Amino acid sequence: MQLPAQYRQLIECFDALPGIGPRAAARMAQHVLEHDSGERLQQAILTARRTLQHCCCCRTYSDLSICPLCTDDERSALHLLVVSGVEDQFRWEEAGYRGGYFVLHGLLSPVAGIGPRQLHLPDLKQRVETLVSAAESSSAENLLVKVVLESSVEADATGQFIEDMLAGFACRVQLLTPGQLAVDLQHARSFSAADHVPAGADK
């Protein structure tokens, strides 16, 4: 007995998702075949893939070529936060950070074939270059790039790579754990009279 090819293919596709094994994949395949939520998922993937793109500046997901955060003049142009995913960006935004972002969408992993190009690190370099030349000469040295990644071998390697890549620029680069940045933000807020963290408060 062979289960129909369309069914086996569906299981294989779910199985290819991160952290999903064959048993869970079979459960998901049955779910999308038996429930209307299956059609909703299919439509959601189609719509998201068709309409979402990476913001040309910070690389977050957006339905515009440049996202609303990157066109917001109220935000500090002297602070850049490098994070591994959009969920991290969302969390730091909620926590009160009001500078710029760069979303890597992953971490360096030679085993998985993820190198600097896959993470668009040349774009990050370009972005920092632009920020340095835009900053007035007096404030250029105040430009601060914070790299905040979870602790892992890949994260450490990625942070180190970014630090080395930006070594020659007129900016400071800090490698922080999420906890360190959280304390940093709290500190900045406790000294802040305004509702949002002002440009230079967290250094």
Added chain:
Amino acid sequence: MQLPAQYRQLIECFDALPGIGPRAAARMAQHVLEHDSGERLQQAILTARRTLQHCCCCRTYSDLSICPLCTDDERSALHLLVVSGVEDQFRWEEAGYRGGYFVLHGLLSPVAGIGPRQLHLPDLKQRVETLVSAAESSSAENLLVKVVLESSVEADATGQFIEDMLAGFACRVQLLTPGQLAVDLQHARSFSAADHVPAGADK
């Protein structure tokens, strides 16, 4: 900051799958946006939902209205195996069972709104009725319905419901654990000269 609606909707759809939490859903959403496998998954769901149906006889997945197993004359018409999912059917087929099947696609669960109708138990009753009238009067009492479900509260209730539902029919109903059926099949095979289990060997 709000992540784009299309992205949030994609996460919600993955989150609605069984056994998937919000964090895993976000990982999956990012995966389908970043990899070609996302388009493959979307296509696989579309194709499977469009082309697969439940076999009108045993309710397994098939791209035909009646599946190849149910039109196979070589199989015993005196044995019917009731299983909860197509994976179980596949396993028993691999193990050497050569009778008929009925796939429930779930278990009774009042909490989840799954009653006898959702499992198509009236169709199972109809199927047994047909088998009873098709069997020659001498062999009708040899008709054997085996209900093989994993052990759980829902499985016990489902087995009991089926046993009660078929109580008035000229057939025997056995509630077995998967282990008991496995021993049953092994026993049948050890006495069998042929490569497959003959019609009446396993009782």
